[in-house]
Amino acid sequence: MTLNSLGLNSKKTKDLAGDLNHLLANFQIYYQNLRGIHWNIRGKRFFDLHVKFEELYTDANTKVDLIAERILTLGVTPLHTFEAYIENTKVPVGKNISQDDKAVRLIVESLTELLKIERLILDKSDEANDEGTNSMMSDFITEQEKTVWMMKAWLNEAV
Template sequence: MAVNSIGLNTVKAKEIAKDLNNLLANFQIYYQNLRGIHWNIKGKRFFDLHVKFEELYTDANMKVDLIAERVLTLGETPLHTFKDYTETAQVPVGKNISQDEKAVALIVDSLAELLKIERSILEKAGDANDEGTNSMMSDFITEQEKTVWMMKAWLSETV
């Protein structure tokens, strides 16, 4: 079994990096959605949501960097063009969303998609003894589950 410079099976590391690139593309769409709703939100909840959306896109931007750096750590090249992102991502694209409930629902739907991808990566990383990726996915999942809970509470829905 061939291993890379950080001691991981090269075949498994390449597969995880591919999945991380998929996650990266989805995070970039999610990030851009957050920027859009941050800019375009209207209504009586503007002040609260404008600040919350900025908090979320700042966090997403940080995660984008972490994912790309992990792809590099695994020996692969991160996706880095909008074409790659739009061709790869499954996260819904939100265009011209200015209504509060639609904006928050977009976040919930986007996070649900990200969580699916992250759980799949978590499983593969565990199988490959890739603790670095495993730890990152575990942290992302924990934070995003809490965000989904909060957004659904704001929407007055049950988790």
């Protein structure tokens, strides 16, 4: 087994970086979805949702940077083209969404996909003793579970 300068198994680290690139691509689509619904939301809930969507896209933008920097820390180049993002995404692409219910459902669907990817990365990072990635995924999961709960409550639906 070959260890890198971080003291981690080189092969496992490269595999994790690949998974993180997959997460990065999905987060970029999620981020762009949030920008779109922020710009296009209409109706009586405009003021509340416009502000909430800005809060969410600001957070997503921060997470995109954290993911990319973690990929670099692991010695791999982060994906950085829209072509690569589209090729590697499972998050649904929202287009011309202006209705409040559809916008919130898009967020729930997107976070559901992100959580699946993050849980897989969490398992692999734990197995690789990669505490940096493990900690980041744990933090992301905790925050996003709460957001899903809140969005489902707004929709008057059970988690």
